[in-house]
Amino acid sequence: MSTAPRIDIDPAAFWADPYPMLAKMRQEAPIAFVPQLGSTLLTSRDDISISEKQIDVFSSHQPAGLMHRLMGHNMMRKDGEAHQAERRAMFPTVSPKTVKAHWTALFQAHAERIIDAIAPGSRIDFMRDFALPFSGECLKSITGLTNIGYQDMDAWSQGMIEGIANYGDDPEVEARCHAATSGIDAAIDDILPVMRKHPDQSILGVLLASGMAMESVRANVKLAISGGQNEPRKAIAGTVWALLSHPDQLALVRSGEVSWLQAFEEYARWISPIGMSPRRIAKPWRIRDVSFERDERVFLMFGSANRDEKHFERADVFDVRRDTSKSVAFGAGPHFCAGAFASRAMIAEVALPTLFARAKNLEIADDEPVRIGGWAFRGLQNLPVKWLQ
Numbered sequence: 248m249s250t251a252p253r254i255d256i257d258p259a260a261f262w263a264d265p266y267p268m269l270a271k272m273r274q275e276a277p278i279a280f281v282p283q284l285g286s287t288l289l290t291s292r293d294d295i296s297i298s299e300k301q302i303d304v305f306s307s308h309q310p311a312g313l314m315h316r317l318m319g320h321n322m323m324r325k326d327g328e329a330h331q332a333e334r335r336a337m338f339p340t341v342s343p344k345t346v347k348a349h350w351t352a353l354f355q356a357h358a359e360r361i362i363d364a365i366a367p368g369s370r371i372d373f374m375r376d377f378a379l380p381f382s383g384e385c386l387k388s389i390t391g392l393t394n395i396g397y398q399d400m401d402a403w404s405q406g407m408i409e410g411i412a413n414y415g416d417d418p419e420v421e422a423r424c425h426a427a428t429s430g431i432d433a434a435i436d437d438i439l440p441v442m443r444k445h446p447d448q449s450i451l452g453v454l455l456a457s458g459m460a461m462e463s464v465r466a467n468v469k470l471a472i473s474g475g476q477n478e479p480r481k482a483i484a485g486t487v488w489a490l491l492s493h494p495d496q497l498a499l500v501r502s503g504e505v506s507w508l509q510a511f512e513e514y515a516r517w518i519s520p521i522g523m524s525p526r527r528i529a530k531p532w533r534i535r536d537v538s539f540e541r542d543e544r545v546f547l548m549f550g551s552a553n554r555d556e557k558h559f560e561r562a563d564v565f566d567v568r569r570d571t572s573k574s575v576a577f578g579a580g581p582h583f584c585a586g587a588f589a590s591r592a593m594i595a596e597v598a599l600p601t602l603f604a605r606a607k608n609l610e611i612a613d614d615e616p617v618r619i620g621g622w623a624f625r626g627l628q629n630l631p632v633k634w635l636q
């Protein structure tokens with residue numbers, strides 16, 4: 248165990264709102280051991296930015312880790328050339344060029360079709376009726392699993408991210424994660440004959456074409472589903488909620504003074520959909536007066552780095568004019584999100600401008616509270632709105 252000062256948390260309060268405790272940690276003990284999480288947390292942006300690049304110390308290879316055990320050995324749990332080789336194999340699908348030339352038009356068609364089904368003037372749950380199906384349809388296209396429903400995509404993504412954040416070892420959570428990975432394996436088996444005959448630009452298509460071992464193909468498709476459904480869904484609903492609850496900020500975007508991309512990036516900084524990424528200490532190490540032992544677990548707290556007062560003034564304030572270039576919402580090192588270009592297109596080029604063009608007077612409904620939660624993965628659970636044009 249590290250020699251970091253011990254800080255106790257109330258897990259329920261931390262799940263409800265981690266930011267006050269993270270601010271306290273940045274202030275008093277930016278490297279702290281939290282017994283309730285069984286890990287040492289890095290909460291300052293500088294420590295996270297430096298450490299994530301030191302892969303010989305802060306290793307992503309965690310054979311005993313929840314993700315490796317439950318989802319297989321994917322690129323996010325590899326270091327060095329083994330990692331880079333799998334990243335290169337996936338790149339043809341998620342490259343800026345392919346996103347621009349191939350996926351963006353498809354994303355637009357998904358958005359228009361889903362909005363066509365929403366009755367003007369109706370009271371909807373924006374998360375259930377737009378953000379969830381839109382993210383699911385886009386991810387079916389990107390992964391190549393067009394033989395499933397978006398509901399499956401969402402349930403499997405949810406099952407896996409709860410499984411890999413199951414630090415309380417809840418057996419039901421683990422069982423749901425296993426059901427999710429078996430569902431994905433069955434969907435891959437079902438579409439494989441077609442994909443082998445007609446490989447396309449999807450993740451499954453390009454990984455098969457790269458000659459990657461089938462076990463790794465499955466593990467990386469599961470990875471894309473775990474990270475590629477939950478985060479966009481939360482970021483779309485979250486940015487809409489942030490703009491509707493800050494009308495002055497929405498006015499800046501509508502006037503064209505600020506772009507939809509800036510609005511999304513600021514939301515992802517303010518409430519980072521991925522609030523934490525784990526690492527294993529690969530050799531004894533020291534940061535200032537804290538010593539780390541080999542094989543202990545460390546959490547890189549991205550959600551805290553994005554509220555670090557040293558780098559962001561009024562860090563707790565949603566401000567679309569803010570310079571977000573220092574945000575680590577997509578990571579801060581070699582594991583920088585492979586889906587970042589696709590996400591920016593999906594959210595800032597398609598979802599946000601289309602929504603606010605088709606529902607000019609969209610407003611939050613006041614007949615139900617908006618629920619938000621999580622620290623490893625954080626975001627809205629619902630968003631009641633009136634779909635006013």
Ligand code: HEM
Pocket residue numbers: 322323324334341389470471474475476478479482515520521524525549575576577578579580581582583584585586587589590
């Ligand atoms: C708002 C949307 C998203 C956010 C905020 C997000 C965030 C992240 C973060 C923080 C990491 C890095 C974790 C680390 O350093 O350990 C990551 C990695 C990754 N993301 Fe995303 N992600 C998003 C959407 C997507 C989408 C749509 C896809 C799939 C198409 C995707 C696929 C991946 C993959 C494959 C990795 C692993 C990259 C590697 O290990 O080299 N993500 N994501």
